[in-house]
Amino acid sequence: MSFDNITYQYDNGITTITIDRPKKLNALNRDTIQELHEAFKKAEDDFNTKVIIITGNGEKAFVAGADISEFAGYSVVQGEQLAAKGQAKLFDFVAHLSTPVIAVVNGFALGGGLELAMAAHFRIASDNAKMGLPEVSLGVIPGYGGTQRLPQLVGKGRAMEMIMTAGMIDANQALSYGLVNHMVEQHELLALCEKIAVKIMRNSSVAIGKAIKAINANYKDGKDGYKVEIRQFGKCFDTEDFTEGTTAFLEKRQAVFPGK
Ligand code: COA
Secondary structure (H helix, E strand, C coil): CCCCCEEEEEECCEEEEEECCHHHCCCECHHHHHHHHHHHHHHHHCCCCCEEEEEECCCCEEECCECHHHHCCCCHHHHHHHHHHHHHHHHHHHHCCCCCEEEEECCEEECHHHHHHHHCCEEEEECCCEEECCHHHHCCCCCCCHHHHHHHHHCHHHHHHHHHHCCEEEHHHHHHHCCCCEEECHHHHHHHHHHHHHHHHCCCHHHHHHHHHHHHHCCCCCCCHHHHHHHHHHHHCCCHHHHHHHHHHHCCCCCCCCCC
16 A cells, blocks of 8 residues: 555554645645545554554644645535545544544644544644634634534633634643643654553553543434443453453553453
């Protein structure tokens, strides 16, 4: 599988997917969204990948949004299809992966860029990062899940203000809003992310996948998250990871999870 707009790198349990259109500030055009879909699917299907990192190439941008040049002339039907396809292929797809996805926000994360970061399971940012949903300044609204995920992460009032003003917040403010979990200087970003990934990889990947499912259930209409949690909790008892985790504890040794 070869990619033109992204790079895909596997190392020691971590797959790093990097959006690689720095001259266009890594804006998400149709081809990039398709390639990202294929890359995330490949990583999810790869037994050895235990953590996925998504980031942008260059020192300036994570992703500066959906590629405005592609949708400027769209009709109502095309606009709706653009949002629906994008959400199915990338944003919802990423949010519901069972492999943890960390967004490493290394600069501008605007529009679809912030929506992609928000679809990841959590975010860390460099101190030069700037985040916002500027769509209303273009006469549209966020269409890749931004009106839903931003209020979930920062609260309704802050999301309303960010979306209505089309403004950007800096990394400090994103940290205080809880939009990102950690902020470091740009050169420390990947090292911090790998440190967190190593902590994640010590645990049962099977249990983590089930925890993601249960947490996500809280944000789905018509789903009772507590019931999903009960079901996923029960399912853990039939896994090799559970046998190993509990046996290791009782034998006072470090668990070595088979990931099954
Ligand atoms: N779609 C398409 N192209 C984009 C883009 C986007 N979302 N964001 C940046 N680019 C392109 C620019 O058109 C420019 O291309 P060019 O060199 O061929 O003219 C290149 O990336 C560099 O961007 P530029 O605007 O020159 O950089 P800047 O440092 O002056 O400004 C931003 C940076 C992020 C503030 C500015 O690019 C911007 O506002 N981008 C759009 C953000 C947005 O509205 N996103 C939501 C889309 S729904």
